[in-house]
Amino acid sequence: MKLSMRKRTVHAIGPRLNQWRGARASQLSDQRQQVRREKLLSRGRRTLRVGKWIVGLAALAWGLTMVTREMGPILQGWLEIREVEVEGIHHVTKPEVLERLVLKPGTGLHQVSTAFLAERVKTHAWVKEATVERRPPHLLHVTVLERTPAAIIRTGGDHWLSDESGYLLAKLGKQDDQTLPLLTGLEPQSLQRGEARVRNAVQSGVVLAKLIANTLDGRVEVDLTNSSNVVASANGVRFQFGADSLVDQWERFRKVKPSFKTASFDGRKREVSEIDLRYDNRVIVRERV
Numbered sequence: 001m002k003l004s005m006r007k008r009t010v011h012a013i014g015p016r017l018n019q020w021r022g023a024r025a026s027q028l029s030d031q032r033q034q035v036r037r038e039k040l041l042s043r044g045r046r047t048l049r050v051g052k053w054i055v056g057l058a059a060l061a062w063g064l065t066m067v068t069r070e071m072g073p074i075l076q077g078w079l080e081i082r083e084v085e086v087e088g089i090h091h092v093t094k095p096e097v098l099e100r101l102v103l104k105p106g107t108g109l110h111q112v113s114t115a116f117l118a119e120r121v122k123t124h125a126w127v128k129e130a131t132v133e134r135r136p137p138h139l140l141h142v143t144v145l146e147r148t149p150a151a152i153i154r155t156g157g158d159h160w161l162s163d164e165s166g167y168l169l170a171k172l173g174k175q176d177d178q179t180l181p182l183l184t185g186l187e188p189q190s191l192q193r194g195e196a197r198v199r200n201a202v203q204s205g206v207v208l209a210k211l212i213a214n215t216l217d218g219r220v221e222v223d224l225t226n227s228s229n230v231v232a233s234a235n236g237v238r239f240q241f242g243a244d245s246l247v248d249q250w251e252r253f254r255k256v257k258p259s260f261k262t263a264s265f266d267g268r269k270r271e272v273s274e275i276d277l278r279y280d281n282r283v284i285v286r287e288r289v
Contacts, residue, residue, distance in 0.1 A: 037057040084139040088142050091126045091169075096140055099125060117142075125169050150206045152180045155188040164206045166199030168192065178219055178254035185225030201227060204246055208232055211250045212239070212240040215257070229278065242278035249277040256283050 018282070081103060088095045100120045103112070114132040114155065121130035121142060129145040150164035152172070161174040162183075176226045177183075183205045190198045209220040218235040225231075228243040241249050253275060276284035 003094045078111050078137055080187050081107050081109055084140045091146055092124055096124060097121055109136060151183050152177050155186060162202055166202035181220040182226055183222050185223045208246045238274045240276045240278055253277055253283055263272045
């Protein structure tokens with residue numbers, strides 16, 4: 001038996017050929033180009049839209065400028081401030097308010113800042129609050145809340161009128177007002193500069209004077225020379241207060257006051273010359289001999 005040996009064809013060893021490689025590469029290339037084109041088109045459309053907005057806004061601004069230029073004189077005449085109305089003044093005069101507004105002739109309502117004008121009005125010593133309103137076509141309305149006199153402050157030979165917050169309202173010179181409490185012992189320079197420390201002292205003095213006036217007759221005088229030892233007097237009675245709350249110390253006195261049987265309080269002959277409240281939980285009474 002013969003065995004036939006047929007030789008098999010042996011192919012040369014080399015890289016395998018991918019029949020789909022060329023087609024896929026071409027497709028991917030086309031896709032990339034398509035994406036780039038779409039991005040460019042999208043950017044172009046966005047740029048075009050922005051450009052249209054810019055052109056539109058520029059045209060609108062130009063149009064408004066032209067309209068304003070043409071309508072400006074007409075609008076100025078329509079809204080020109082021809083009258084200023086001032087409400088709430090008693091010590092302040094209308095000319096004083098107009099002087100602080102500094103309105104030029106021909107100024108329109110649309111040309112002023114109401115907040116700025118209100119701040120100008122508040123520079124007056126008597127003005128606590130101010131509001132300014134536009135009331136077309138020609139009226140500017142000013143409402144003023146004035147400060148209320150609360151005390152007379154004596155420094156040297158001069159008297160000053162002050163409100164309850166310690167703001168000086170007017171210099172009275174030698175003139176006095178007996179209907180208001182009298183505060184003394186404050187430094188003139190610090191008082192005129194409006195230092196916070198002095199204003200706080202005035203506020204405390206006014207509060208204390210009101211408390212005493214509700215209990216005793218006569219004018220109340222408060223010496224604020226020493227903040228740790230405030231001295232007040234009314235109807236011939238002298239009160240000494242320590243560094244603690246003046247209100248609390250006065251409440252301590254008010255609670256024990258009904259037990260006093262003196263001429264100063266109930267018409268009897270004995271007279272109290274001094275009430276000392278500087279010590280905790282104590283009310284020391286010194287009688288006049």
